[in-house]
Structures are given as structure tokens and as C-alpha cells.
Amino acid sequence: MVISSTVSHPDEQNESIACTFASRYVREQVPKFKMPENSIPKDAAYRIINDELMLDGKPRLNLASFVTTWMEPECDKLIMDSLNKNYVDMDEYPVTTELQNRCVNIIAHLFNAPIGSEETAVGVGTVGSSEAIMLAGLAFKRKWQTKRKAEGKPYDKPNIVTGANVQVCWEQFARYFEVELKEVKLTEDYYVMDPLKAVEMVDENTICVAAILGSTLTGEFEDVKLLNELLTKKNKETGWDTPIHVDAASGGFVAPFLYPDLLWDFRLPLVKSINVSGHKYGLVYPGIGWVVWRHKADLPDDLVFHINYLGSDQPTFTLNFSKGSSQIIAQYYQFIRLGFEGYKNVMENCLANTRTLKEGIEKTGRFKIVSKDIGVPLVAFSLKDSSKHTVFEIADHLRKYGWIVPAYTMPADAKHIAVLRVVIREDFSCSLAERLVSDIEKVVNLLDTLPSSINSKDAHVAVIASETSEEVKKDITETQAEILRYWKKLVDGKRVGAC
Amino acid sequence: MVFPKPASESDLILHSNFISRYAKDSIPRFSMPENSMPKEVAYQNIHDELQLDANPKLNLASFVTTSMEEECNKLIMESINKNYVDMDEYPATTDLHNRCVNMIARLFNAEIGENESAVGAGTVGSSEAIMLAGLAFKKKWQNKRKAEGKPYDKPNMVTGANVQVCWEKFARYFEVELREVKVREDYYVMDPAKAVEMVDENTICVAAILGSTYNGEFEDVKLLNDLLLEKNKQTGWDTPIHVDAASGGFIAPFLYPELEWDFRLPLVKSINVSGHKYGLVYAGIGWVIWRTKEDLPEDLVFHINYLGADQPTFTLNFSKGSSQIIAQYYQLIRLGQEGYRSIMEDCRENAMVLKEHLEETGYFNILSKDNGVPMVAFSLKDSSQQYDEFKISKMLRRHGWVVPAYPMPPGAHHIKVLRAVIRADFSRTLVEHLALDIKNVLHELHKIPLDINDEKFLVDTALGEHREIIAQESNKRQKIMAV
Numbered sequence: 001m002v003i004s005s006t007v008s009h010p011d012e013q014n015e016s017i018a019c020t021f022a023s024r025y026v027r028e029q030v031p032k033f034k035m036p037e038n039s040i041p042k043d044a045a046y047r048i049i050n051d052e053l054m055l056d057g058k059p060r061l062n063l064a065s066f067v068t069t070w071m072e073p074e075c076d077k078l079i080m081d082s083l084n085k086n087y088v089d090m091d092e093y094p095v096t097t098e099l100q101n102r103c104v105n106i107i108a109h110l111f112n113a114p115i116g117s118e119e120t121a122v123g124v125g126t127v128g129s130s131e132a133i134m135l136a137g138l139a140f141k142r143k144w145q146t147k148r149k150a151e152g153k154p155y156d157k158p159n160i161v162t163g164a165n166v167q168v169c170w171e172q173f174a175r176y177f178e179v180e181l182k183e184v185k186l187t188e189d190y191y192v193m194d195p196l197k198a199v200e201m202v203d204e205n206t207i208c209v210a211a212i213l214g215s216t217l218t219g220e221f222e223d224v225k226l227l228n229e230l231l232t233k234k235n236k237e238t239g240w241d242t243p244i245h246v247d248a249a250s251g252g253f254v255a256p257f258l259y260p261d262l263l264w265d266f267r268l269p270l271v272k273s274i275n276v277s278g279h280k281y282g283l284v285y286p287g288i289g290w291v292v293w294r295h296k297a298d299l300p301d302d303l304v305f306h307i308n309y310l311g312s313d314q315p316t317f318t319l320n321f322s323k324g325s326s327q328i329i330a331q332y333y334q335f336i337r338l339g340f341e342g343y344k345n346v347m348e349n350c351l352a353n354t355r356t357l358k359e360g361i362e363k364t365g366r367f368k369i370v371s372k373d374i375g376v377p378l379v380a381f382s383l384k385d386s387s388k389h390t391v392f393e394i395a396d397h398l399r400k401y402g403w404i405v406p407a408y409t410m411p412a413d414a415k416h417i418a419v420l421r422v423v424i425r426e427d428f429s430c431s432l433a434e435r436l437v438s439d440i441e442k443v444v445n446l447l448d449t450l451p452s453s454i455n456s457k458d459a460h461v462a463v464i465a466s467e468t469s470e471e472v473k474k475d476i477t478e479t480q481a482e483i484l485r486y487w488k489k490l491v492d493g494k495r496v497g498a499c
Numbered sequence: 500m501v502f503p504k505p506a507s508e509s510d511l512i513l514h515s516n517f518i519s520r521y522a523k524d525s526i527p528r529f530s531m532p533e534n535s536m537p538k539e540v541a542y543q544n545i546h547d548e549l550q551l552d553a554n555p556k557l558n559l560a561s562f563v564t565t566s567m568e569e570e571c572n573k574l575i576m577e578s579i580n581k582n583y584v585d586m587d588e589y590p591a592t593t594d595l596h597n598r599c600v601n602m603i604a605r606l607f608n609a610e611i612g613e614n615e616s617a618v619g620a621g622t623v624g625s626s627e628a629i630m631l632a633g634l635a636f637k638k639k640w641q642n643k644r645k646a647e648g649k650p651y652d653k654p655n656m657v658t659g660a661n662v663q664v665c666w667e668k669f670a671r672y673f674e675v676e677l678r679e680v681k682v683r684e685d686y687y688v689m690d691p692a693k694a695v696e697m698v699d700e701n702t703i704c705v706a707a708i709l710g711s712t713y714n715g716e717f718e719d720v721k722l723l724n725d726l727l728l729e730k731n732k733q734t735g736w737d738t739p740i741h742v743d744a745a746s747g748g749f750i751a752p753f754l755y756p757e758l759e760w761d762f763r764l765p766l767v768k769s770i771n772v773s774g775h776k777y778g779l780v781y782a783g784i785g786w787v788i789w790r791t792k793e794d795l796p797e798d799l800v801f802h803i804n805y806l807g808a809d810q811p812t813f814t815l816n817f818s819k820g821s822s823q824i825i826a827q828y829y830q831l832i833r834l835g836q837e838g839y840r841s842i843m844e845d846c847r848e849n850a851m852v853l854k855e856h857l858e859e860t861g862y863f864n865i866l867s868k869d870n871g872v873p874m875v876a877f878s879l880k881d882s883s884q885q886y887d888e889f890k891i892s893k894m895l896r897r898h899g900w901v902v903p904a905y906p907m908p909p910g911a912h913h914i915k916v917l918r919a920v921i922r923a924d925f926s927r928t929l930v931e932h933l934a935l936d937i938k939n940v941l942h943e944l945h946k947i948p949l950d951i952n953d954e955k956f957l958v959d960t961a962l963g964e965h966r967e968i969i970a971q972e973s974n975k976r977q978k979i980m981a982v
Contacts, residue, residue, distance in 0.1 A: 033614060035602040036835040045833035046570035049595070049825060050577070057588040059580045064588060067818055069580040074542035080576060081546070084555045084565040086775075086782040092560065092901050093552040099545075105529045118529055127623050130817040138672055156652070168801060169817050175799065176634055176815070177673070279582075279818060286582040287783075287820040303671070305664060319672075319815055321626040321665055322563055322775060324783040324823075329545060337541035339532040404588050 057404050063422045063436075064406040066250050066280040066376070070427040075333045078326075079285070085325040088316075096325045099332045100125045103278075106335050108292045110256050111248075111265040111274050122299055123292035124318055125278075125328050129249040130169035131319050132275035132291035136245050137173045137207075139273065139293070142300045144207040147241070153204075161201045162210040163193025164411040165217055167249065170210065179207065185413045191218045191370070195227035199234050208243050208272070213264055214251030217410060217421070219376035221251055221264065228268040235270075243272040243298075250376045252276030253283070257344040258351060259374065272298045278331045281376075283338070283346065283426055288327035346426050350377035353433050354424045360437030366444055370419050377424040382417055388452040391420045397443040403436060553901055559919040559933070560903040562746050562776040562872070566924035571829045574822075575781075581821040583621075592821045595828040596621050599774075602831050604788045606752050607744075607761040607770050611791075618795055619788035620813055621774075621824050625745040626665040627815050628771035628787035632741050633669045633703075635769065635789065638796040640703040643737070649700075657697045658706040659689025660908040661713050663745065666706060675703065681910030687866065688716050691723035695730050704739050704768070709747030709760055713907055713916070715872035717747055717760065724764040731766075739768040739794075745785070746872045748772030753840040754847060755870060768794045774827045777843070777872075779834070779923055784823035842923050846873035849930050850921045856934035862941060866907075866916055873921040878914055886944045888915040894943065898936045 025044035030052075059069040071079075082096070090097040101120065108121030115121055126132045141158055148155035159180035162170055166183070174181035184197045192215050202209060209231060211222045224246055235242055246264060248255070253276060255262050265274060271294065278288035293299045304317045338346070354377040361367050361381055371380040383391055395407040410417045422436065526544055555565040567575075578592070586593040597616065604617030611617055622628045637654055644651035655676035658666055662679070670677035680693045688711050698705060705727060707718045720742055731738055742760060744751070749772060751758055761770060767790065774784035789795045800811045834842070850873040857863045857877050867876040878888060892904040907914045919933065 031602070031832055032598045033601045034605050035831050037837060039835045039838035040833060042568050042570045042833055045829055046574060048832065049574055049829055052591045052595070053574075053578065053825070054591075056581065056591045057585075059582075059588075062585065062588045065582055065585055067582040067585075071580075072538050074538045076576065076579070078542060078545055078549075079579065080572065082549070083572070083575065083781050084567075085552065086555075086561055086563040089558065089561055089563075092555075092558050095548050095552045099548075102528045106527070106531045109530045127816045128818040131815065134815065167817075172801065172815070172817075277818070285579050285820060286818050305668060305671075316664075319627060319630065319668075320623045322624040322773070322782050324781060324820075327820075329549070333541055333545055335531055336527055336544065337536060337538055339535045341533065342535035343531075406587075 058402065060427055061402050062404045063428070064404050066277070066378075066423050066425070067286045068279055068283050069285075069425065071283070071285060071330065071334075072337070075330050075337075078329050078333055082325045082329050086322050087325040087328065088322050093325065096329065100328050103328065103331050103335065104290065104292065107252075107276065107290050111252070111292060113266045113292060113294060121292060122294075122296050123290060125331075126275075126289040126291060126318060127287055127320050127323060128279065128289040129167075129247070129275050129277045130172065130289070132277075132289040133169050133245075133247060134173050134177070134319060135317060136273040136275055136291050136293075137177060137179065139299050139303060140207040140243065140245065141177060141179060142303055143298070146300065157205050158207045159203070159205050160207055160210060161198050163198070163212065163215075163222070164413075165192055165215045166210070166212065167216050167247070170247070180205075182206075186411060188414050188417065191215065191410060191414065192220050192222045193227075195223055195230055198227060199230040202231070202234060202240070202242050204238075204240055206240070206242050208245050210245045210247055211264075212251075213246055213248040213255060214376040216250070217408065217419070218371045218380045219250070219378040220372045221255065221259075221262070221375050224264040224268060224271070228270045231270055242270075244268070244270045246271055246274045248274050249277040249289070250280050253281035253343065254347055254376055257340070257347045266294050278327065281347070281426075282331060283334050283343075284327050284330045286327075287324070288331055347377070350424045350426065350428075353377070353428060353430050354379060356430055357422060357424065357433040357437065360434065361440065364437075364441055364444060370417070371421075378421060379424070380419045380421045382419045386418070389447045389450075391418050393447060394440070394443055395420060397446065398439060401439045401442075403439060405436075554899070556924060557899050558901045559925075560901050562773070562920050562922070563782050564775055564779050564924075565781075565922065567779070567781060567826065567830075568833075571826050571833075574825050574829055576822075578821045578825050582818050583821040583824065584818050589821065592825065596824050599824065599827050599831060600786065600788065603748075603772065603786050607748070607788060609762045609788060609790060617788060618790075618792050619786060621827075622785040622787060622814060623783055623816050623819060624775065624785040625663075625743070625771050625773045626668070626785070628773075628785040629665050629741075629743060630669050630673070630815060631787050631813060632769040632771055632789075633666075633673060633675065634799060635795050636703040636739065636741065637673060637675060638799055639794070642796060653701050654703045655699070655701050656703050656706060657694050659694070659708065659711075659718070660910055661688055661711045662706070662708065663712050663743070666743070676701075678702075679909070682908050684911050684914065687711065687714050687907055687911060688718045689723075691719055691726050694723060695726045698727070698730060698736075698738050700734070700736055702736070702738050704741050706741045706743055707760075709742055709744040709751060710872040712746075713905075714867045714876040714918075715746070715874040716868045717751065717755075717758070717871050720760040720767070721764060724766045727766055738766075740764070740766045742767055742770045744770050745773040746776050749777035749779070749839065750843055750872060753836065753843045762790050774823065777923075778827060779830045779839075779842070780823050780826045783820070784827055843873070846921045846923060846925075849873065849925060849927055850875055852927065853919060853921070853930050853934060856930075857937065860938060860941060866914075867918075874918060875921075876916045876918045878916045884944075888917050890944065891937070891940055892917060894940045895936060898940075900933060900936060902933075 023044060025040050030048055085093050085096060103125065104123040105121045108115060108123055113121055144158060145155045159182050161182045164183040164185050171181060182201050184193045184201060193211065198209055211224045211227050213221050228244060231242060255264060265271060273291060273293045275289060275291045278284045278290055279286045358369055358379045361379060362369060366384055367381040368384050369381050371378055391407040395405050398405045405420055405422055407418060407420050409415050581589050581592060599621065600619040601617045604619055609617055640654060641651045655678050657678045660679040660681050667677060678697045680689045694705055707720045707723050709717050724740060727738060751760060761767060769787060769789045771785060771787045774780045774786055775782045800813045802811055853875050854865055857875060858865060862880055863877040864880050865877050867874055888904040892902055895902045902917055902919050904915055904917045906912050907916060
């Protein structure tokens with residue numbers, strides 16, 4: 001890079017020898033709204049930015065996220081070396097492209113796609129499950145439209161059936177691609193999509209039913225097998241060919257290793273596409289997802305672009321074009337480095353640590369565990385008694401110890417339940433689990449000594465004892481409703497932020 | 500952290516990466532291997548295969564940045580594990596994103612006060628940025644038509660045939676008709692007069708390109724604005740303009756500040772720019788800016804609770820890395836306007852030098868403009884020769900250069916060009932080398948009488964050539980390792 005400017009100003013002459021914090025650059029206000037006129041030395045720029053970023057939360061203590069926060073130094077090296085490779089230049093970087101294809105094949109085989117052992121699978125690497133889901137949804141929408149056109153029927157009102165526990169990207173897909181989202185409401189103690197209710201909602205305009213393997217809120221696996229059976233029956237009766245998509249963003253790299261007998265993937269005939277996040281239990285840094293189709297026929301050809309870009313033919317079906325290659329290489333590294341046994345070991349460790357955490361939390365006697373044993377390794381728990389203090393206060397206090405543990409309300413119709421959720425990632429060891437339990441105990445004990453902050457402003461009442469609810473007077477019910485509305489407004493964003 | 504049990508302890512300790520049995524076995528391609536392997540071996544295997552990729556810095560096909568300073572690389576690696584979307588957990592990173600949006604908006608003369616927040620978003624690239632901008636236009640147009648009680652099922656947009664493929668993707672995926680203005684010989688970009696003719700009541704926007712992919716030319720946005728204003732007055736339609744400044748957005752403000760193409764023109768409602776082109780950041784960052792809040796329909800925006808305050812978000816991707824956003828901010832404050840100006844001037848000068856060398860040979864027509872993106876697009880004066888632009892491109896590959904050849908867009912499809920992009924890390928020395936190699940290639944082509952069908956020593960496609968090399972190397976390595 002050529003920066004040629006001679007040092008003319010006397011002040012500047014001293015800059016080159018001034019130590020970082022003595023230089024004038026740390027005196028001046030950092031530019032926020034307008035691009036500064038002048039350049040600054042690179043170490044000043046580094047220092048300014050590095051210092052501000054110290055105020056970010058520590059990624060490894062961020063227990064809110066499923067997304068990987070640690071990789072081996074060897075992999076970091078590979079990432080560093082490929083930072084300047086633009087993935088989409090497939091012609092210039094054929095090996096990188098080849099690595100992507102290998103990953104797609106590996107994942108398709110992991111999900112039991114009905115292809116030969118040396119056959120190329122149909123799938124693509126994306127920036128995350130959001131893009132993967134949009135591509136899968138687009139494929140379903142186009143397929144359904146083509147079918148309806150051929151039948152001479154209207155095709156202007158497509159819809160998709162999911163649970164109300166879907167991650168926000170499904171709502172984004174629905175809104176941006178003009179598909180109606182039909183959500184199956186949850187109920188207390190059943191926080192995932194009920195296959196029976198889902199199949200009831202299916203009509204001739206349904207482009208697909210989306211099941212989640214690893215619900216964001218409780219980590220639970222939805223019963224895809226039951227959904228498949230019920231939907232097969234309905235398809236037989238009605239003659240509609242409604243397919244299933246499995247959003248395995250979290251669960252896709254958990255189920256094959258911990259629960260290989262669980263039928264949820266392409267072994268079920270109605271499952272036509274699956275998405276998984278490489279950056280969750282695929283154990284790669286943020287920025288990689290995968291979508292795999294059962295069969296070439298499930299990806300309409302008119303969505304695939306064959307373009308002459310920079311001089312050669314490139315078939316592409318992605319929303320993003322130019323992007324980095326690092327995460328794809330990192331994903332392949334993990335596949336060959338860990339292999340099946342490695343992933344299995346990691347997941348088993350996560351499960352063991354989850355158990356430790358769960359037992360520790362149960363021992364305090366204050367919490368009810370909402371997450372299931374079979375699912376993504378996480379612990380979601382609510383307060384048995386939230387009449388005096390709420391889970392939101394616990395979350396706040398835990399921040400003081402450095403932990404980021406989010407608190408959420410459940411979606412409709414279980415909005416009165418609020419939970420804390422701790423995600424167990426690969427780098428969350430047993431010692432950290434024990435430390436977290438002891439810090440939770442400290443917080444709970446501290447809250448006992450504090451006066452209740454429950455007033456009309458910040459209470460969130462969990463409906464527990466039925467005796468008390470009968471005695472509830474009308475005005476208190478109204479107050480409760482008001483409180484629920486206030487918290488819903490505040491934390492609705494937290495629900496969509498949960499990933 | 501996993502410490503998988505090695506098959507044999509001695510295997511790891513005594514043997515180097517290459518002698519151990521892992522290098523002997525064929526590398527997994529279709530199924531996940533059953534067992535783990537040591538991390539050093541995994542690294543070595545992948546690292547070696549990647550040697551067969553082209554050298555990014557000699558890739559003259561791409562506008563995308565291939566070099567950044569060490570300090571920036573450090574910042575990138577330090578933030579590689581931060582998921583950008585966790586705005587609540589990483590407020591400083593989110594703040595840096597917002598500052599970038601503000602700076603870029605002001606660079607484009609957006610209509611906002613000094614301390615007012617601009618409306619915009621960081622994206623993974625211009626593709627995502629364009630889809631967001633297009634979606635905003637579509638939704639706005641639909642809302643307007645619904646309010647007027649008119650049909651809203653046939654939206655279309657008008658662009659030149661020289662658009663980058665992501666516009667066609669947008670049109671196909673979001674069900675908008677794409678109306679392309681054909682180019683013609685000697686006018687390889689969208690003609691504003693023809694574009695305005697194609698506008699009708701269903702047009703959601705007209706998209707102009709600042710820095711056409713084919714020859715780097717800037718379209719005449721001002722003329723488009725003037726003509727469209729007139730038509731809008733006559734018809735009462737409010738057809739807006741979007742400027743795809745993917746390449747040009749970080750060039751024009753520094754090299755051609757008088758050129759009116761941005762929000763100074765009243766009909767321009769949104770602009771996209773690639774941070775990873777002349778924004779001087781590695782692949783994976785783009786920006787889209789809207790003129791005002793009103794140009795982004797509220798029902799497209801999702802609201803996230805960020806530090807107790809509302810953080811509106813409008814993106815297609817959710818989880819993604821934070822590194823490129825931080826890198827963009829680094830470049831904006833490290834270089835400042837003078838730094839960017841200095842770099843762009845150097846790029847332009849290098850492009851001029853290359854152009855002069857090519858003109859000197861007497862064999863080429865130059866199709867790129869002096870005032871545009873720093874690149875040289877050139878085609879053969881005499882197309883009756885035994886060789887064409889594609890042959891030249893292939894032969895340059897053997898010298899290590901990636902200089903692509905392709906036909907011009909519909910309307911001038913018979914014209915083929917070679918295109919060399921001058922990026923910030925392409926020094927004068929390299930320019931001289933390239934010019935010399937091009938002259939050498941011409942010399943070779945004229946010395947040896949080549950039959951156009953003679954492919955004995957020129958492999959069909961560069962990709963095929965690479966694949967062949969990979970296969971050969973792989974076989975060679977396996978033979979060595981089998982000892």
C-alpha cells in the first residue's frame with residue numbers, strides 16, 4: 001500500500017518516536033460521524049480500536065450464544081492465510097471450491113441423503129443458517145408455484161407452517177419473500193411445535209412444514225418422525241405433496257453423534273432439505289452454514305444461475321456473492337481433524353457438563369428445569385417462585401461476575417413463563433460449570449436480602465400455585481396484564497436476538 | 500476441548516507430519532472419516548492442497564482487496580470469534596458498525612444533520628446490500644399502489660444489460676421483472692434516455708452503476724436524474740433511482756469529488772458500496788445507505804433490544820463474523836480521506852501506465868475510460884487473427900497472471916475484452932512486469948503459427964488445467980508418502 005506523505009510539521013516529527021499513549025492521537029476525539037480528513041499511524045489506529053473493543057463482552061463467557069468461540073491455533077493459522085481469498089472466485093481458487101464440495105458431501109452423508117457413497121450431493125455453503133433457510137424456502141416456494149401453475153390453480157398465497165418457537169430468520173423469510181407464516185402456538189410444558197396441530201394447519205397453499213431440531217429456547221428436538229407420519233397420511237388423503245424442511249441449525253451436528261437412532265433426517269421420506277449451522281456445533285467461528293437437498297429434483301433448476309463471471313461458467317445458488325473463504329476451510333479442517341469420533345467426544349463432553357450444570361442448579365432448590373435431557377446441550381431454567389424477584393434480575397447480577405446469561409419470555413401461548421438459558425459449548429468446561437453454579441447461588445442469596453423490586457413497573461409473575469390465582473382480584477389481573485405487556489415489549493427483542 | 504486418543508502414541512511423537520500414516524491415506528472427500536487425526540497433520544494436509552490455489556495478489560480478475568496491514572490482521576484475528584449479531588453482548592463492535600454507516604453516508608452527501616444517525620446497514624457484500632435496497636423499493640412501491648387501489652403484482656426495474664449478476668438474482672428470487680437496456684458498440688453502459696423510456700407505472704426503481712464490471716465506466720447518473728425528474732413530472736409516478744456503487748463508491752468521492760452521482764441528486768434514494776473492493780477490506784463486507792428514514796419501509800425492519808435501547812436491523816444474514824466491520828472502521832480512521840485519495844491516485848496512475856504500454860504495442864483497443872474504476876479493459880484491434888482474447892488470457896496464466904477474457908454484454912456480444920483490475924496492492928513494478936509479459940505473449944503468438952483448433956499444448960479451460968495439476972501433484976505426493 002502506498003502512503004507517501006513527507007513529515008513536514010514539527011509536531012509530526014515527534015510522532016514517529018512518541019510512544020503510543022504519549023502521541024496526540026489518543027488525545028483527540030475518535031471519529032464517529034464523518035471520515036477524518038487525515039491519516040493516522042497504523043499503531044495508533046490499532047490501539048484506538050483495540051482499546052474500545054475491550055469493553056465488549058468476552059466471547060467465551062457469552063453463554064447466550066450457540067456460536068463457536070474457540071478453535072485450535074492450527075486452524076487459526078489456516079484462517080489467517082486465507083483471509084484474502086474471495087470465495088466466489090471459483091476459477092482462481094479451485095482447491096477452496098473443492099473443499100466446499102467435500103464439506104457438502106460429508107454433511108449430506110451424515111444426514112443419510114439417499115446418494116451413492118461416491119456420488120456428489122446437492123447443497124451449498126452459506127454465511128449462516130439464515131441464508132440457508134432462505135434458499136431452502138425459496139426452492140420450496142418455486143417448486144410449489146410451478147406445480148400450481150401446471151395444475152392451473154392460483155399460486156399467489158403461499159404459506160409455511162412452523163412452531164411459534166421458530167428463530168427470527170423464518171419470520172424474515174416469510175416477510176421478505178411474501179409467504180404467509182402460520183405458527184403453531186405453544187403451551188405450557190410443551191414448548192415446541194405439536195406435529196398434530198401443525199398437520200391440521202396444512203392446506204393446499206402450504207409450501208412446506210418446517211420442523212426444528214434444537215429449538216432455540218429450550219434446545220428440544222421436535223418430533224420429526226411423527227410429523228412425517230401424520231403428514232404422509234394427510235398427503236395420501238388430500239393428494240397434496242406437502243414436504244418437510246428440517247431446521248437443524250443447532251441439532252444437525254448433535255443428533256448424529258449423540259442420538260444416531262433418532263429418525264429426523266433424510267431417512268424420513270418427506271424431508272426434502274435440511275439446514276445446519278457450521279458455526280454452532282459444527283465448531284467453526286461465525287460465518288458458515290450449510291443447506292443440503294435430498295435430491296437434484298428438489299432444487300428447481302431455474303433458481304440456479306449459470307453465469308459468465310470474470311471469464312468462466314459458474315453455477316451459483318446463494319444470496320451472497322463475494323465473501324471470505326476462511327470459514328469453509330475451517331469447517332473442512334474440523335471434519336478431518338476430529339472425524340466422527342472427535343465430534344462424538346466433544347458432544348459427549350458437552351452433555352456431561354450440561355448434566356453437571358443442571359444438577360447444580362436443581363440442588364439450589366429454587367429453579368425448575370425447562371429444557372429436556374434429549375436435545376441440544378443447554379440448560380433452560382425458570383424460578384419456582386418469581387413473586388419477589390425475576391430471572392431478569394438474576395441475569396443482571398450475573399453480569400457482574402462476567403457471565404452473560406440471557407433471560408427470555410416464551411412465545412405465545414406461554415408468555416407468562418420466563419427462563420434463563422445457558423448454552424454449553426465445546427469450550428465450556430466442567431470447572432466453568434461449577435463456577436457458574438456457585439455464582440448463581442451467590443446471586444440468589446444476595447437477592448434474598450434485597451427488597452422485592454416487584455411493583456407495577458417491573459414484575460413478571462409466573463403462574464404457579466392455582467390456589468393463589470383463584471383469589472386474584474380483577475384489578476390485580478389487569479395490573480399483571482399490564483406488566484406482561486411491558487416486559488413483552490422489552491424482551492421481545494431478546495427473543496429474536498436469541499441465536 | 501477435545502484430546503482424542505491417537506492410534507499409537509509413538510506415531511505422533513516420533514514421526515513428522517509427512518511420514519506418519521495420516522499422510523499416506525487418501526484424504527476424505529465424501530464421508531466424514533471415522534477417526535480423528537492430529538491437528539498438525541490436519542493443518543499440513545489442508546495447507547499443502549491450498550498451495551495449488553492461485554496467488555490472490557496476482558489475481559487481476561478481481562476488484563476485491565487482497566492485502567491489509569499487519570495491525571489490521573491482528574484486529575481481525577482477535578475478533579474472529581465475535582458473532583456480530585450479538586449486539587447486546589458486543590456493544591463496542593455494534594458502535595463501530597454504526598460509525599461506519601455514518602461516515603459512509605456522509606461521504607455520499609446524505610441529507611442528515613451533523614450529529615444525526617444515518618440509515619444504513621453493513622452487509623456481507625454488495626449482493627446482500629442490493630437485495631435489501633431492492634426489497635425496500637419493492638415494498639414502498641407496493642404500499643403506494645395499495646393505497647391508490649391499483650394492482651401491485653407486476654413490479655419491474657430498469658437497468659443496463661451490463662449489470663452484475665446479483666441484480667438478476669434479485670429479480671428472479673424476489674419476483675421483479677428485470678428490464679435491461681441493451682448496450683451498443685462504443686457505448687457499453689446504460690443509456691439514460693433509453694432507460695427512462697422503459698420506465699412505466701410498475702417500475703419500482705431505475706438502477707445506475709457507478710463502475711461497470713465490464714469496463715469500469717461510471718454511468719451518467721446526473722443525466723438519468725434530470726430525465727427521470729422530467730418524466731416523473733409528466734406522469735406523476737415517483738420513480739426513484741438506486742446507485743450500484745459497488746466499485747465506484749470509494750473512488751468517485753476521492754478522485755472526482757465534483758462528479759454528481761450520489762445523494763446530491765434528489766431522485767437517488769439508496770446507494771450500495773462494497774467495503775471489500777475499494778473500501779480496502781478483505782472479502783465479506785458491503786454497505787447500503789438510504790437517503791432518509793422514509794426510504795426504508797418500517798415493516799421490513801426488525802427490532803432488537805440492544806443495551807435497553809432499540810437497535811433496528813434489516814439484513815438477510817443473521818449470525819456472521821465481526822472482523823470485516825472492525826477492519827472497515829480501521830481503514831476509515833487509519834487512512835482518512837487523504838489516505839484513500841492517495842491510494843486511488845496511485846491506482847489511477849498505474850492504470851494509465853499499463854494503458855500506455857498496451858497502446859504502444861499497436862495491437863489493442865482500450866475500452867475502459869480514464870475517468871472510472873482504475874482498470875484497463877482492452878480488446879484486439881484485429882479480430883481476424885488466428886488467436887483471440889481468450890488465448891491471450893490462457894497464455895498469461897502460464898506466466899502466473901490471472902487476466903480474464905469475456906464477451907461484452909448483450910448488444911455488443913461480439914466484442915471480447917481482457918480486463919486487468921488495478922488494486923491498491925498492485926505496484927508499478929508489477930505493472931511493468933505485466934506489460935512485459937503481455938508483449939511476450941504477443942510475440943509468442945506471432946512466432947508460432949497456431950491453428951485455432953490446435954489445443955495440444957493449450958488446455959481447454961484454465962480450470963481444467965488446474966484440476967490436472969492438482970491430480971498430478973496429488974498422485975506424486977501419494978507415491979512419495981507410500982515409501
